[in-house]
Amino acid sequence: MSDDPLKRVLDERRERHTEDLFDLLRIPSISTDPARRADVRRAADALVAELADAGFEAATEETGGHPVVLARRQVGDGRPRVLIYGHYDVQPADPLELWDSDPFEPEVRDGAIVARGASDDKGQVYAHVKGALALLEAYGELPVDLTFLIEGEEEIGSPHLAPWVERERERLEADVVLVSDGAMLPDRVPTITYGLKGMTYLEVRVRTSDHDLHSGAFGGGVPNAAASLATMLAGLKDADGRIAVPGFYDEVAEITEEERAQLARVPFDPEAWAASAGVHATPGEPGRSLLERLWTRPTLDVNGIGGGFQGDGSKTVIPATAFAKVSCRLVPNQDPLRIAELVERHLRDLAPAGTEVEVVHLNHGDWALSPLDGRGVRAAAEAIRRVDGRDPVFVRTGGSIPIVADLQRLLEVEVVLLDMGLETDRIHSPNERFDLELYHRGIQVSAETLRALARG
Amino acid sequence: MSDDPLKRVLDERRERHTEDLFDLLRIPSISTDPARRADVRRAADALVAELADAGFEAATEETGGHPVVLARRQVGDGRPRVLIYGHYDVQPADPLELWDSDPFEPEVRDGAIVARGASDDKGQVYAHVKGALALLEAYGELPVDLTFLIEGEEEIGSPHLAPWVERERERLEADVVLVSDGAMLPDRVPTITYGLKGMTYLEVRVRTSDHDLHSGAFGGGVPNAAASLATMLAGLKDADGRIAVPGFYDEVAEITEEERAQLARVPFDPEAWAASAGVHATPGEPGRSLLERLWTRPTLDVNGIGGGFQGDGSKTVIPATAFAKVSCRLVPNQDPLRIAELVERHLRDLAPAGTEVEVVHLNHGDWALSPLDGRGVRAAAEAIRRVDGRDPVFVRTGGSIPIVADLQRLLEVEVVLLDMGLETDRIHSPNERFDLELYHRGIQVSAETLRALARG
Numbered sequence: 001m002s003d004d005p006l007k008r009v010l011d012e013r014r015e016r017h018t019e020d021l022f023d024l025l026r027i028p029s030i031s032t033d034p035a036r037r038a039d040v041r042r043a044a045d046a047l048v049a050e051l052a053d054a055g056f057e058a059a060t061e062e063t064g065g066h067p068v069v070l071a072r073r074q075v076g077d078g079r080p081r082v083l084i085y086g087h088y089d090v091q092p093a094d095p096l097e098l099w100d101s102d103p104f105e106p107e108v109r110d111g112a113i114v115a116r117g118a119s120d121d122k123g124q125v126y127a128h129v130k131g132a133l134a135l136l137e138a139y140g141e142l143p144v145d146l147t148f149l150i151e152g153e154e155e156i157g158s159p160h161l162a163p164w165v166e167r168e169r170e171r172l173e174a175d176v177v178l179v180s181d182g183a184m185l186p187d188r189v190p191t192i193t194y195g196l197k198g199m200t201y202l203e204v205r206v207r208t209s210d211h212d213l214h215s216g217a218f219g220g221g222v223p224n225a226a227a228s229l230a231t232m233l234a235g236l237k238d239a240d241g242r243i244a245v246p247g248f249y250d251e252v253a254e255i256t257e258e259e260r261a262q263l264a265r266v267p268f269d270p271e272a273w274a275a276s277a278g279v280h281a282t283p284g285e286p287g288r289s290l291l292e293r294l295w296t297r298p299t300l301d302v303n304g305i306g307g308g309f310q311g312d313g314s315k316t317v318i319p320a321t322a323f324a325k326v327s328c329r330l331v332p333n334q335d336p337l338r339i340a341e342l343v344e345r346h347l348r349d350l351a352p353a354g355t356e357v358e359v360v361h362l363n364h365g366d367w368a369l370s371p372l373d374g375r376g377v378r379a380a381a382e383a384i385r386r387v388d389g390r391d392p393v394f395v396r397t398g399g400s401i402p403i404v405a406d407l408q409r410l411l412e413v414e415v416v417l418l419d420m421g422l423e424t425d426r427i428h429s430p431n432e433r434f435d436l437e438l439y440h441r442g443i444q445v446s447a448e449t450l451r452a453l454a455r456g
Numbered sequence: 457m458s459d460d461p462l463k464r465v466l467d468e469r470r471e472r473h474t475e476d477l478f479d480l481l482r483i484p485s486i487s488t489d490p491a492r493r494a495d496v497r498r499a500a501d502a503l504v505a506e507l508a509d510a511g512f513e514a515a516t517e518e519t520g521g522h523p524v525v526l527a528r529r530q531v532g533d534g535r536p537r538v539l540i541y542g543h544y545d546v547q548p549a550d551p552l553e554l555w556d557s558d559p560f561e562p563e564v565r566d567g568a569i570v571a572r573g574a575s576d577d578k579g580q581v582y583a584h585v586k587g588a589l590a591l592l593e594a595y596g597e598l599p600v601d602l603t604f605l606i607e608g609e610e611e612i613g614s615p616h617l618a619p620w621v622e623r624e625r626e627r628l629e630a631d632v633v634l635v636s637d638g639a640m641l642p643d644r645v646p647t648i649t650y651g652l653k654g655m656t657y658l659e660v661r662v663r664t665s666d667h668d669l670h671s672g673a674f675g676g677g678v679p680n681a682a683a684s685l686a687t688m689l690a691g692l693k694d695a696d697g698r699i700a701v702p703g704f705y706d707e708v709a710e711i712t713e714e715e716r717a718q719l720a721r722v723p724f725d726p727e728a729w730a731a732s733a734g735v736h737a738t739p740g741e742p743g744r745s746l747l748e749r750l751w752t753r754p755t756l757d758v759n760g761i762g763g764g765f766q767g768d769g770s771k772t773v774i775p776a777t778a779f780a781k782v783s784c785r786l787v788p789n790q791d792p793l794r795i796a797e798l799v800e801r802h803l804r805d806l807a808p809a810g811t812e813v814e815v816v817h818l819n820h821g822d823w824a825l826s827p828l829d830g831r832g833v834r835a836a837a838e839a840i841r842r843v844d845g846r847d848p849v850f851v852r853t854g855g856s857i858p859i860v861a862d863l864q865r866l867l868e869v870e871v872v873l874l875d876m877g878l879e880t881d882r883i884h885s886p887n888e889r890f891d892l893e894l895y896h897r898g899i900q901v902s903a904e905t906l907r908a909l910a911r912g
Binding site for chain 2: 033210211212213214218221223233285294298304306319362423426
């Protein structure tokens with residue numbers, strides 16, 4: 001047995017830590033699906049029950065959408081105040097037929113927990129929960145004043161959280177915010193992420209007639225909604241892969257020389273990365289390295305498209321309507337609302353004759369950048385050195401956690417992104433996974449980070 | 457009461473003629489839907505039962521797909537041999553939510569029978585059935601040797617009928633083939649159609665990865681199946697609306713001066729036509745009149761498209777796969793198989809890097825042209841003059857009835873297209889309809905055409 005009381009608790013509770021995460025993963029808390037509203041609340045209630053049981057002042061709080069879990073344990077004697085943010089909601093599991101097991105019946109396969117939300121973000125935020133509870137069990141008290149803020153709307157862009165945080169600002173005051181909702185580098189190189197992208201997400205709806213038409217009676221004389229939409233989407237990028245929306249790159253900040261040097265130090269194998277993505281090409285903005293594109297350049301993707309006859313076989317119809325989901329990942333200093341307007345305007349400009357266009361702005365989120373020499377970053381780096389026996393790498397990412405930008409802005413606090421997952425976790429995809437060892441490592445890193453923060 | 461025995465029967469049986477068609481329309485004989493196989497057969501059986509009951513030698517015959525109805529009543533004394541072709545299968549009814557009534561519970565609204573298949577083609581082919589049965593009741597025998605060939609796979613491109621016709625050629629020998637599966641001109645101007653388009657119908661499937669990807673982790677570095685597909689589809693036409701597939705127009709026969717004169721005589725109001733289509737523009741191949749494009753020029757349409765996330769709200773996924781249905785309407789002297797190959801090759805050429813393309817050839821059909829001075833055309837024109845009190849207009853159409861081309865070729869026989877519907881019948885669309893008066897007029901025109909043929 002270890003001499004370290006924390007280590008001893010972690011060893012003893014290891015099985016339990018896995019089983020309890022499985023219970024949380026069994027709840028299909030899909031925030032995008034109105035039919036899952038009760039399940040979303042059930043996940044929140046489960047977290048509140050566990051944290052209250054451990055002596056936290058814990059409750060679900062109403063935001064106007066899915067509730068947040070707010071749990072606090074505070075001594076108030078001047079020790080560091082830490083806020084841990086995460087989300088208990090998950091992405092839809094479709095297409096279900098591509099899963100090798102039930103997305104909401106977790107199992108361990110090839111050393112990993114396989115379930116929707118295993119890595120994004122239940123597994124990672126729950127590692128923090130278990131880390132704090134292990135510290136409590138080992139030492140009888142936490143080394144910091146700790147608040148958990150675990151929301152249920154991250155996967156729909158956290159529409160209600162920022163206003164709620166603004167209202168509850170006093171209760172949320174902290175010296176450091178910890179967030180784990182990302183991936184380490186390949187080969188389990190530990191990372192601390194200092195930059196996140198922003199986002200804007202639109203739905204484009206086109207209409208060319210008030211009813212579907214027969215291609216034999218009307219073909220050659222009428223616009224076609226699916227064809228119009230294809231033409232519009234094709235016009236969003238030029239042949240080289242550069243985003244063709246006028247003004248799109250105007251506010252993009254070039255990375256600094258220091259950042260470029262940091263990028264060069266990152267262990268990154270484009271071929272291994274492409275293999276993990278399952279792709280045979282890595283196209284994108286010309287004149288930029290792959291890593292530069294992924295982490296520091298804005299992107300645009302078509303997330304979904306539909307229109308006309310999608311069944312088996314053939315139907316000779318000219319679709320009257322079609323739609324696409326289009327989103328952009330944004331970087332400093334792009335304004336998500338402005339970019340949404342530019343993309344909308346360009347789509348309207350691209351619409352062929354006879355094509356009515358409606359653009360719905362689904363959600364927006366700011367990008368974020370954190371200081372590399374802050375108190376939280378140093379503590380997290382120290383914890384990683386202790387647990388992993390090596391220095392972390394400081395990285396940026398193509399992902400967005402809009403609320404991180406909001407927390408940084410609203411609470412005027414340092415936000416540290418302590419990545420626990422892997423890029424091969426297949427988040428948002430079938431067979432999402434979280435490495436079992438990395439889950440238990442995450443619990444330990446979380447606890448050690450709180451101890452390092454207490455040491456100052 | 458009329459002195460004409462036929463007219464007397466038509467008056468007496470009018471209610472019954474409507475009710476019996478309603479019974480046929482209640483059977484959801486959707487040939488594209490494997491789940492409706494039994495319903496398709498039920499429609500065939502109903503027709504066989506009625507024709508056998510009237511003294512036809514009638515049976516369903518197996519083709520390898522949905523059965524054909526073959527019903528013959530022959531004296532064999534040298535009277536004209538007439539084959540009436542039609543189809544009892546119908547298009548899918550989706551999107552169901554756009555119907556104002558159950559598509560398979562016919563009702564009369566605004567003077568029209570509203571149901572899937574009302575006009576295409578149950579209502580029209582059944583008018584011939586009732587016309588023949590009325591002649592039988594009125595005179596005790598038919599004036600011609602008559603064969604009904606009513607198939608169940610027209611809406612999926614009649615994949616099994618041509619080989620069956622080739623095998624059964626001797627039983628199908630005829631002097632004239634009558635087909636009613638089309639629309640008159642607006643204002644109920646009676647027409648006889650002398651030209652039909654051919655068709656080729658493809659499904660394009662693209663794949664850019666072996667799994668869907670998260671746009672935050674992979675955006676900016678991977679191909680996007682939905683975006684690749686949009687780019688490919690956009691490249692099928694140039695900015696002017698001309699089909700951009702190399703070689704596509706090579707075999708297209710320009711219309712003759714006589715045909716151009718015929719076109720000019722057709723009463724056609726482009727604005728009224730656009731209003732009936734519910735469109736605000738009538739784009740198409742440049743340098744051609746709208747009517748010329750609709751009837752005499754080849755066309756290309758995207759019939760359906762799908763890929764990625766199509767649910768409510770947002771999902772930040774990069775789709776790994778997407779598909780589209782693409783079809784062309786073809787004119788003399790285009791070869792459907794060759795055009796399919798050209799379109800496939802062009803789609804492959806347009807595929808962006810990292811995009812795997814699969815093209816499924818769903819079906820093909822030949823175009824057809826009929827002589828304007830044939831025995832059948834003259835008889836049909838005489839019947840129209842008798843029933844409608846005016847001359848028919850001779851037209852071409854953008855629609856395809858592949859089997860008409862096959863019948864013309866395999867049986868070496870004149871095919872007469874006797875249109876009974878209207879362009880506003882919303883065939884293939886929600887709220888398909890067939891004007892009630894035109895249904896009863898169709899019964900009469902059919903019977904009078906057989907009488908005119910017997911007169912020679």
